[in-house]
Amino acid sequence: MTPFNWCFPTKLIYGQGRVCEVGTIAAQYGKKVMIATYTPGSALDPVINKVKSVLLAAGLDVTVFAGIEPNPRTQAIDKAVEIFNAEKCDLIIALGGGSIIDASKYIAATAFSGGKSWDYVTCNEHVGREYTGAFPIITIPTVSASGSEVNASGVIKNTETKEKTLSYSPYYLPKVAIVDPEILASVPLRLTQDSCIDIFSHLVELYLCDEDESEFSDRTTEGMILCVKDNFEKALDDLGDAKVRGELALCSVYSRSNFKAREHLDCMSMHAIQMPLSTHYDLPHGRGMVIIIPAYLEYLADVLPHRWAKLARRCFGVTETDDAKAAKMLSTEVVKWFKSTNSFLTLGDVSIPDEKFKKMAQDAVRIHSVNRVTSHKGAHSISAADVLAIYKLCK
Ligand SMILES: [Fe+2]
Known part of the structure; x- marks a missing residue:
């Protein structure tokens, strides 16, 4: 580590x-x-x-x-x-x-x-x-x-x-x-969907940004991702279940605390790519993450394939033994999960056209360059062309 x-x-x-x-x-x-x-x-x-x-x-x-x-x-x-x-x-x-x-x-x-x-x-x-x-x-x-x-x-x-x-x-x-x-038990359905996926995005960023293998670090993150998945499903059955809300709350607290981040907070570009959606179209943050995550995981699967593959196997039941192939399967499995919770959205679903993609891509690169911790390989630099390609995958 x-x-x-x-x-x-x-x-x-x-x-x-x-x-x-x-x-x-x-x-x-x-x-x-x-x-x-x-x-x-x-x-x-x-x-x-x-x-x-x-x-x-x-x-x-x-x-x-x-x-x-x-x-x-x-x-x-x-x-x-x-x-x-x-x-x-x-x-x-x-x-x-x-x-x-x-x-x-x-x-x-x-x-x-x-x-x-x-x-x-x-x-x-x-x-x-x-x-x-x-x-x-x-x-x-x-x-x-x-x-x-x-x-x-x-x-x-x-x-x-x-x-x-x-x-x-x-x-x-x-x-x-x-x-x-x-x-927390009064949060309505769509906000519950967006916020559970936002918690997931924080955990995924921390997992994928670090090329080091640490069982302590990986197992704590995997535990929280599985806890989010389990309790998201339970929350959909009963939005008012305070016990379930408490479990999700702890995942939220620890995923964004330095306990888990260990100084990696915001060093990946996923959030920076989402931010222009909120700036230009006032899209709520969590809803933007719902849209960006699958495209991001698909487009960047070859950055650290062994990390993408490990997450796919341990949290999404992928059994493929080849890292490159398993890495590519992560996005597909995440999309299946989003669809099973009726959370999946595209840019078209929220009426965001492609007319500002170029400006939004430049904004994302700028925002990411401020926060990036270059010592973590998963926190790779992104170009405006990369971001543009990711936005196109979100259509
Ligand atoms: Fe977030």
């Missing part, structure tokens, strides 16, 4: 009903809380009301900010920063999915450091400033997918330039993540 450092500084509070502990937990970090969450009128209203009342009962002041869209944008984030500072908040609670958690990281760090959220982002010719710190962040995920509840990364979209990118900062690391499966 390649050398690595592991640090898991976020305190994980896991279990059904544990959101009720948010008052005592939050009181350890601040007095005036901003809750970043969804606008009223969603199925999460009772949870939002519960969190608010528990915080008030614990003696904290509460401001609710509810203007964050999917693929979080600078305009909403900067508005939240203004309110955060005007209200003299000293703690943020992200109650939502990946976009709300990512936005909360930018709010906490920008409100502390001054200026606007994009000032700190490096993207194309724009070089970001360094944060001077951040207000404490508590995350309460309402969807299991991004793993953002426990890591130091966040996606942001510039409202004016239409650029979208990912940035990292140690200041983004949440102090506490409260993962309560009861909250």
Whole structure:
């Protein structure tokens, strides 16, 4: 196994009903809380009301900010920063999915450091400033997918330039993540499909990017992939099963934590290739991953065929002994699985034409070049022509 450092500084509070502990937990970090969450009128209203009342009962002041869209944008984030500072908040609670958690990281760090959220982002010719710190962040995920509840990364979209990118900062690391499966049991069907496949994509990236053979590393990832497959199927039978939601939540947390990533996080190009779909067409992230994964696995099967083949054999029942042939079978098996869960989608299914493919391919190469860890062979470089070929396979 390649050398690595592991640090898991976020305190994980896991279990059904544990959101009720948010008052005592939050009181350890601040007095005036901003809750970043969804606008009223969603199925999460009772949870939002519960969190608010528990915080008030614990003696904290509460401001609710509810203007964050999917693929979080600078305009909403900067508005939240203004309110955060005007209200003299000293703690943020992200109650939502990946976009709300990512936005909360930018709010906490920008409100502390001054200026606007994009000032700190490096993207194309724009070089970001360094944060001077951040207000404490508590995350309460309402969807299991991004793993953002426990890591130091966040996606942001510039409202004016239409650029979208990912940035990292140690200041983004949440102090506490409260993962309560009861909250997750209200996630609707299509979002459940997209998010289970997003968790799968994170595990697959980590598995395939490393050419080293490590049974510890491979077996832990394979275990989580099999756990996602089993529990995805169970969730489709009963979306409200909190036990199943809890299993998926743990796969989400550990797949995107440095426990599994061991500093490989985001070094493969699969997510970078998806990102332009969200930037140009506002496609939800998980839905974009559903579309990209099969084409990606097919097109790049010869990068590290022994890794592709191992995953195909251990998680998808492939018995072919020749690595090159087994590697090619991974994509086919993944497509079968997506179809068996009614999750499979093409670009045509979400009405994305090919007119912007060239620009999207250039964007993907740029995004990947920022994050790539070149020492891992699976994290190979990609050209715009490669990305274009992958988009064409997604049609
Ligand atoms: Fe993802």
